[in-house]
Amino acid sequence: MNDKSNKNSIIRLFNVSKRFGGKLALKDITLDIEQGELIFISGPSGAGKSTLLKILYLAEKASEGQILIGGMNLARISSSKLPFLRRRFGMIFQDFKLIPNRTVYENVALVLEVAGEKPSFIRKKVMQVLRTIGMEKKFKALPPTLSGGEQQRVAVARAVVGQPSIILADEPTGSLDLKSAQIILDSLMEYHKKGATVLIVSHNLHLLESTVRSRNVEISEGTIKRIATIC
Amino acid sequence: MIHFVKKALADIHSNRFLNLITIITISLSILVVSVFLLFFENASRVIESWNKGGRAMIYLKSEFRMDMLPKLKVKINTLGDIDEIVYISKTQALDKLKKNMSSQSAFLKTLKENPLPDALEIRMKSYNSFEEVQKFAQSIKAIEIVEDVEYGQGWLGRFLKIFNLFKITGYAMCTLFFLIALFITANTVRLAFYSRKREIEIMRLVGATETFIKAPFYVEGLLQGFLGGILGMVILLITYLAVSSGITQSFASYMYFDIRFLSVQTIALIITGSIFLGWFGCYLSLKQILK
Ligand SMILES: Nc1ncnc2c1ncn2[C@@H]1O[C@H](COP(=O)(O)OP(=O)(O)O)[C@@H](O)[C@H]1O
Ligand SMILES: [Mg+2]
Numbered sequence: 400m401n402d403k404s405n406k407n408s409i410i411r412l413f414n415v416s417k418r419f420g421g422k423l424a425l426k427d428i429t430l431d432i433e434q435g436e437l438i439f440i441s442g443p444s445g446a447g448k449s450t451l452l453k454i455l456y457l458a459e460k461a462s463e464g465q466i467l468i469g470g471m472n473l474a475r476i477s478s479s480k481l482p483f484l485r486r487r488f489g490m491i492f493q494d495f496k497l498i499p500n501r502t503v504y505e506n507v508a509l510v511l512e513v514a515g516e517k518p519s520f521i522r523k524k525v526m527q528v529l530r531t532i533g534m535e536k537k538f539k540a541l542p543p544t545l546s547g548g549e550q551q552r553v554a555v556a557r558a559v560v561g562q563p564s565i566i567l568a569d570e571p572t573g574s575l576d577l578k579s580a581q582i583i584l585d586s587l588m589e590y591h592k593k594g595a596t597v598l599i600v601s602h603n604l605h606l607l608e609s610t611v612r613s614r615n616v617e618i619s620e621g622t623i624k625r626i627a628t629i630c
Numbered sequence: 631m632i633h634f635v636k637k638a639l640a641d642i643h644s645n646r647f648l649n650l651i652t653i654i655t656i657s658l659s660i661l662v663v664s665v666f667l668l669f670f671e672n673a674s675r676v677i678e679s680w681n682k683g684g685r686a687m688i689y690l691k692s693e694f695r696m697d698m699l700p701k702l703k704v705k706i707n708t709l710g711d712i713d714e715i716v717y718i719s720k721t722q723a724l725d726k727l728k729k730n731m732s733s734q735s736a737f738l739k740t741l742k743e744n745p746l747p748d749a750l751e752i753r754m755k756s757y758n759s760f761e762e763v764q765k766f767a768q769s770i771k772a773i774e775i776v777e778d779v780e781y782g783q784g785w786l787g788r789f790l791k792i793f794n795l796f797k798i799t800g801y802a803m804c805t806l807f808f809l810i811a812l813f814i815t816a817n818t819v820r821l822a823f824y825s826r827k828r829e830i831e832i833m834r835l836v837g838a839t840e841t842f843i844k845a846p847f848y849v850e851g852l853l854q855g856f857l858g859g860i861l862g863m864v865i866l867l868i869t870y871l872a873v874s875s876g877i878t879q880s881f882a883s884y885m886y887f888d889i890r891f892l893s894v895q896t897i898a899l900i901i902t903g904s905i906f907l908g909w910f911g912c913y914l915s916l917k918q919i920l921k
Contacts (some may be wrong), residue, residue, distance in 0.1 A: 458835070479839070486837035498829045500644070512633060513838040557836070 408467075409434040409565065409596050410455065415464030417450050417621075424450040426621040428464070432598070434564070437591050437611060440600045442618035448600045451618065452567045455598075456488045457481055469564070486514055489558030489595075491568040491587075495550045497542040503529070503553050504538040510561045528560045529553075532586055548579025555583055559590050566590060566597040573602070638849035645822055649854065652818040656858025657865065659811035660904050664866050666800035667896055672889050673793060686767055686781035688750040694775055705773060706752065710766040713753040720746040747777060764790075808907065815854060815911025816918075819847055823919055840920065848912050855908020859901040867891065 410432040417425040424447045432438055440448050453459040454466065457473060466473040469487065476484055490496075497506050504525055511521045529535040532552045542550050551571060558566055568587060572580035584599075588611060591597040617625040642649045688706075703715050718726075723746045754763065767779040823830070830843055874889045892900070 456835070482834075482837045482839045482842075484837075485835065490835055496832050496835070498832055501829075509833065509838075510836045513833065513836055513842055561836075 407434045408432065409436075409469055410598075411465075411467040413465040415454065415461045415466060417447070417454055417459060418462040423621050425454070425461075428621075428623060430616065430623065432596060434596055435591075435594050436596050437588075437613035438596075438598045439613055439615045440598060440618060441602060441615060442624070446618045447621040448618055449569050450621075452490075452569050452598065452600065455565075456485055456490060456567060482513070486510075486561060487563055487565055489561065489563040489566045491551070491554050491558045491566070491571040491583075493570040493573045495542070495547075495554045497550055497553055497557075499541065499543050502539050502541060503534060503545075506542065506553055507557045507560050510557055514561060524560060525556075528556045531589075532556050533582075546579075548575050548582065551575060551579065551583050552586070555586050559586075559595075564595060566595055566599075568597070568599045568601075570600050570602070634845040634849045637846040638853060641822055641826070641846060641850055642853065645818075645825065648818055648821060649850075652814055652854050653858045653861060655814040656811045656855060656904060656907060657861035659807035659907075660859050660862030660900060661865055662807045663804045663903075664862060664892065664896075664900050666804060667900070668866065668870065668892055670797065670800065671892060671896065675890070677789070677793070685751065685753050686763065686770075686779055688752060688770055688776055689747045689778045689780070690749060691775050691777045692747065694748050698775060702750075702773070702775065706750070706770060709769050710754060716751045718749045718751060720744045720748050723747075723749060811858070811907055812911050812914070815851060815908055816915040818854070819851060819912045819915040820919060822850065823847065823915070844916055844920075847916060848909065851908040851912030852905055853908070855905040855911075856901065858908070859904025862904065863897060863900065 408431050410430070412428050412430045415425060415428040416423060428451065440451065442448055450459060454461045454473075455468065457476065461473070468484065471484065473484075498509070501509070507528060508521050508525045511524060516524075526535060526538065529538055532555060534549065534552050534556060537545065537549065542553065545553070555571070558568075566587065571587070572583050575583065587597055587599065591611070613629050615625075615627045615629060616623060617627070690702075699717060706712060706715060721744065724744050727746070754766065763781055767781050770776055771779045833843055870891055874891075
């Protein structure tokens, strides 16, 4: 079915299904994503978009099929190796998932602390990333005191600070006003231009300038309905 | 490491009340245990001193002849760590008796025969407890030519029985309090874990290893154990200082009664035990949660 065995593939799914109890959330998904690609995933609510991202970073296990991330077979990853897989991803969620009682700085620094980076490096890197996203002045603020747009900017900073090769964003602009959504998308595009593979689950496709090449994967009822290349 | 300590301190700070309760519980348990240890250390020393430094008299049967002495000495030496063995013949014993009871020596003169037995006085080189002396005495008593061994077993033995009863109670109390402290510690860790459940989920998502996630809890447990132990020791010391001078004054006049605070080794042991308690509570709790 899919014979295009590209050497540059960073994410490969072969006939992947995900079952919750008796319910199929994903059905026979086969998808090949190249290194450095920009992928939009769209589809109605309940289509399985979030589930698709979750099985990539192993928040959920695929029920059937195979998934390769950078050549690693997810089915063979032991629980002790799981954290190292996760460090290849930068994740952004619709609900931000920031730690409420930790400052902006601490939330972003966590990624590097977890990876065992040196404190001096962490300090430099975190402040640098916060600057590029315009949050350096609020590095001491606690997430609940920030607006939704600001919180998501922090979440983006957290996602990119570890310089992951893949960004997974699950409706990152869903709850934001247009201006905030644009800032988030712009910064994701910025990071994508540096060579990262970026997957965005989004409805706000119209926000995107059509200068960047991307693919739009449309999902409905757990299956891929259409893949369109946008130039 | 500094990172984990900081995190643990922040967590202790944000759960001040819970942590205070835990530390107090640990310190109370430590207090109970150390009160018993204090009592036993002192009681043992007092008993030892009453036992006159591990001295015992071995009375020999009338069949004893002088040529048996070297063999007997060798035999006794193999049974325990003996400092010295002094042979006291029945004649010597009688002479001593006569000297001591010079006023009643007339009565002693009426004796046709020396009623006293030959004897050996021994002193053990090192002995750690009264039980050791007791055991040693029994093994000597088993020697054929030995009639009897005397080491103050009469009332001292009875005292020892009460003492041992105390000891059993002490062990039971210590175990009970240890379990209570363990339960409280484990529960505190559990509550701390659940209060940070969301944070831990997020940490996992950004690639934290289980070790990284668990480490602050262990630091917290160890710290609680340490602080609880120190607090318990401080309370004990204050109580000891307040009470001991009174006891020594009222008893010292007619009895050997040297009360001392716990030895440095025992204090170290208690603090170590307390730290272990914190660690173990954490271990049990996390094992149960993360299974
Ligand atoms: N943990 C779960 N347990 C049971 N069913 C789930 C779970 N997660 C998702 N589902 C179901 O799988 C389907 C796809 O969900 P999801 O991937 O979240 O959809 P989307 O993100 O496209 O809105 C939905 O019908 C949802 O109810
Ligand atoms: Mg979703």
